[in-house]
Amino acid sequence: MVSINLSWTDNSDNENEFRVYRTTKVAPTFPDDYTQIDTVGADTTSYTDTNAPNGESVDYAVTAANDGGESDPTKAIIETIGTPTVGTPFADSNSEIVVSWSKNDNSSAGSHAVDRADNGGPFQQVASGLSASTAEYATGTHVPDSDTYQYRVRRLAGDDELADKSGDVYVEYVVTITGTNSPVSAGDSLDVDVEVANNGTIEGDQEIALTVTEQ
Amino acid sequence: MVFGDIIRQSELVDNSTGSAGGDGTTVYGIGNSDIYSLNESDLTQSGIKSLDDFTNEPLSVGGTKDVIWGNSNGGGGFGLNLLREYSPSDFSVIRETSDFDPFKVGGGDNVIWVSEGEIKEVSPSDFSQISSGGSDGPAGIGGNESVIWTIERFEKDGSAVDALRERDPSDFSVLSSTTNIEDRAISDVGGYEDQIWAGKGDYVYELATPVEIPSAPSNLSVTH
Numbered sequence: 001m002v003s004i005n006l007s008w009t010d011n012s013d014n015e016n017e018f019r020v021y022r023t024t025k026v027a028p029t030f031p032d033d034y035t036q037i038d039t040v041g042a043d044t045t046s047y048t049d050t051n052a053p054n055g056e057s058v059d060y061a062v063t064a065a066n067d068g069g070e071s072d073p074t075k076a077i078i079e080t081i082g083t084p085t086v087g088t089p090f091a092d093s094n095s096e097i098v099v100s101w102s103k104n105d106n107s108s109a110g111s112h113a114v115d116r117a118d119n120g121g122p123f124q125q126v127a128s129g130l131s132a133s134t135a136e137y138a139t140g141t142h143v144p145d146s147d148t149y150q151y152r153v154r155r156l157a158g159d160d161e162l163a164d165k166s167g168d169v170y171v172e173y174v175v176t177i178t179g180t181n182s183p184v185s186a187g188d189s190l191d192v193d194v195e196v197a198n199n200g201t202i203e204g205d206q207e208i209a210l211t212v213t214e215q
Numbered sequence: 216m217v218f219g220d221i222i223r224q225s226e227l228v229d230n231s232t233g234s235a236g237g238d239g240t241t242v243y244g245i246g247n248s249d250i251y252s253l254n255e256s257d258l259t260q261s262g263i264k265s266l267d268d269f270t271n272e273p274l275s276v277g278g279t280k281d282v283i284w285g286n287s288n289g290g291g292g293f294g295l296n297l298l299r300e301y302s303p304s305d306f307s308v309i310r311e312t313s314d315f316d317p318f319k320v321g322g323g324d325n326v327i328w329v330s331e332g333e334i335k336e337v338s339p340s341d342f343s344q345i346s347s348g349g350s351d352g353p354a355g356i357g358g359n360e361s362v363i364w365t366i367e368r369f370e371k372d373g374s375a376v377d378a379l380r381e382r383d384p385s386d387f388s389v390l391s392s393t394t395n396i397e398d399r400a401i402s403d404v405g406g407y408e409d410q411i412w413a414g415k416g417d418y419v420y421e422l423a424t425p426v427e428i429p430s431a432p433s434n435l436s437v438t439h
Contacts, residue, residue, distance in 0.1 A: 009433045062432050069426075
């Protein structure tokens with residue numbers, strides 16, 4: 001669920017309440033296709049819908065009402081934000097692990113941020129300001145040390161989360177070194193076996209060939 | 216309160232015709248050939264005039280603290296009814312005319328509303344008919360220069376249904392209508408813009424007037 005903020009202009013001084021309606025039907029007719037989700041008191045001009053569906057085209061309507069009846073509605077529509085779905089990480093041509101996701105909506109609102117938790121620790125933001133149309137993040141060159149990373153994706157507007165966080169995706173680095181002895185030195189070739197998993201389920205291994213360079 | 220709800224009530228003695236009218240100061244009712252007046256503030260009785268004249272039994276009553284419009288049986292229960300002006304002080308008959316055969320009568324300081332086959336507006340000055348139309352003859356009628364309240368009976372699904380209606384004095388068009396009174400068999404209404412007085416059996420009621428529907432809100436904005 002996502003939160004949607006509604007505001008309107010109060011044009012009457014005899015209302016008892018305002019009624020807030022919502023629908024996800026296509027080309028809806030008021031009131032038949034709408035569901036009343038709440039009422040707010042007289043003179044109120046805003047409301048936050050904390051249970052709006054993710055990734056839908058949502059029509060809202062607000063009416064004023066008293067004992068005499070109900071006014072015509074004022075209406076507005078919004079494309080709500082979807083909960084990102086992360087896919088199985090993969091290695092790109094630069095041997096970087098790439099986290100990808102689907103944003104699951106048609107909205108261009110907000111931006112994406114990527115969080116990472118190292119070896120079971122707390123999540124920390126490692127990337128932000130990725131546009132709403134961005135759907136992948138290269139995690140950077142990792143010096144493998146048999147680490148396990150978890151990644152997740154969030155959709156933000158400023159510091160506000162516009163939708164639920166994605167699920168976690170795991171990347172586990174299992175280092176095997178071939179063609180040289182440990183410790184490695186500049187010029188050695190390393191084969192890194194990367195186990196990738198989505199929400200804890202290992203979905204496969206990927207081999208990454210690295211060449212040790214001197215820092 | 217919904218249009219037609221009972222706000223308060225006062226029991227009159229043997230209010231056999233169930234008529235009621237008045238304004239924001241005085242309420243009138245009829246019981247057993249008598250015209251009653253009640254204080255608007257607490258509906259206590261402030262006056263009663265036993266006409267004691269069954270050949271001129273008052274049938275309905277309306278008006279204000281300064282004038283009473285009503286009708287009566289024109290003679291022993293037979294023949295035409297009379298349109299009458301009664302004195303607010305002693306309920307004596309000031310004027311009457313047999314030019315109409317009114318079923319119910321109401322009105323204000325400067326207007327008389329008559330139910331006689333249809334709604335008729337009658338001039339208070341000379342009892343001439345000014346206009347007519349609007350309905351088939353309400354079972355109850357009252358109001359003033361700004362509003363007409365009626366009880367109108369119509370057939371719905373084979374049964375008689377009573378509706379309380381607000382009509383526009385200029386063209387008799389229906390502004391509001393409710394069948395909220397249906398189970399109460401209210402026989403007459405009166406009053407003015409902000410109050411409806413209704414009569415039924417031994418009771419005078421104040422009924423809730425229509426509530427103006429609020430203006431629609433505008434400029435709905437939805438954001439994340």
